[in-house]
Amino acid sequence: MRAWLLRLPGHLPIPARRALTEAVTLARMQSPSLNRKSTILFDTDPGIDDAMALLFALRSPEIEVAGVTTVFGNSSVEATTRNALNLLDVAGRPDIPVAAGAGRPLINPPIETAEIVHGADGMGNIGWTQVNNPAHRPLQIHAAQFIVETVMRRPGEITLVAVGPLTNLALALQLEPRIAQHVREVVIMGGSVLAMGNVSPLAEANVHSDPHAAARVFGADWALTMAGLDVTQAVQMDAQYFARLAASGDPFGEFVARIVPFYQDFHRAWYGYTNGAVDTHDPSAIAYLIDPTLFTGHHWSVVAPTDGPAAGATIADRRGKFYTTPKTHCLMTVDAARLLDLYAERLTAQGR
Ligand SMILES: [Ca+2]
Secondary structure (H helix, E strand, O other), rough: OOHHHHOOOHHHOOOHHHHHHHHHHHHHOOHHHOOEEEEEEEEEEHHHHHHHHHHHHOOOOEEEEEEEEEOOOOOHHHHHHHHHHHHHHHHHOOOOOOEEEOOOOOOOOOOOOHHHHHHOOOOOOOOOOOOOOOOOOOOOOOOOHHHHHHHHHHOOOEEEOOOOOOOHHHHHHHHHHHHHHHOEOOOOOOOOOOOOOOOOOOOOHHHHHHHHHHHHHHHHHOOOOEEEHHHHHOOEEEEHHHHHHHHOHHHHHHHHHHHHHHHHHHHHHHHHHOOEEEEHHHOOOOOHOOHHHHEEEEEEEEEEEOOOOOOOOOOOOOHHHHHHHHOEEEEEOOOOHHEEEEHOOOOOOOOH
């Protein structure tokens, strides 16, 4: 009996990432205020909630945005890159470099982008058809190369925050596998442990948009935290909340209130939400970096199937007995009231 038990995967030597991820999580949970600032590369497909997340990060002293990398997803990569450039102009931060990345999944055919959720311009139909400041251009290197160069130049310092399909991260791992040892941590918005999927019965949109990329990201030996549907759908901003942002006189709060009506309409039509409520997807990844005590989570091995009815799902080994792949810190509960207070505080801080 004993010998049999010892052969169970749960009794195998602890994989390196388990120790790494758990140490990073423990340090964050025990002393979030002592954490040095997170320097992030923000990998994104803006996207209304991407914009909400980026403005949140730019307004938070706990976070330095060292660069923005773009990917297909909510719109084409051309549109998400344009939107990233325009968002940084809106935020008064054209100094932050932008690198355009993948325009399609690693292996699957190009996906149908999500204009139904985010509008024809990806920004709630506010009419963004071109880069507002023509002098503001993306870097001349691919996002994956930019990720590799930034991480390798600053070992142990960079946190990758990915809130779109995971293609750029997978390409970066392919270009330079050592980034796994040299990033500080990786935080993604994507996946789900117990919550229902939002683009299939099981799958969340970002993971589903490139499941092969997700499989590589979950399989890499790095400190990975997943803010998935379990927490992002547990926090909702509603009409009253957005009215408060709109009335704040803060340009960031006002901008969010301007782009969100299309997103509210989608949530009403698709999920039957009332009161103009929307889920808090991408901002949750930023909230975790600002204050990890908003969340509780568990360290589980996660597998992302790439085909069949479960394609794009994230299967967490909650018994800890079946998979021996590196563990992911899966966020499972969230203090919604505190997160909403934090977001509103940051987005209205410079009101008139
Ligand atoms: Ca996104």
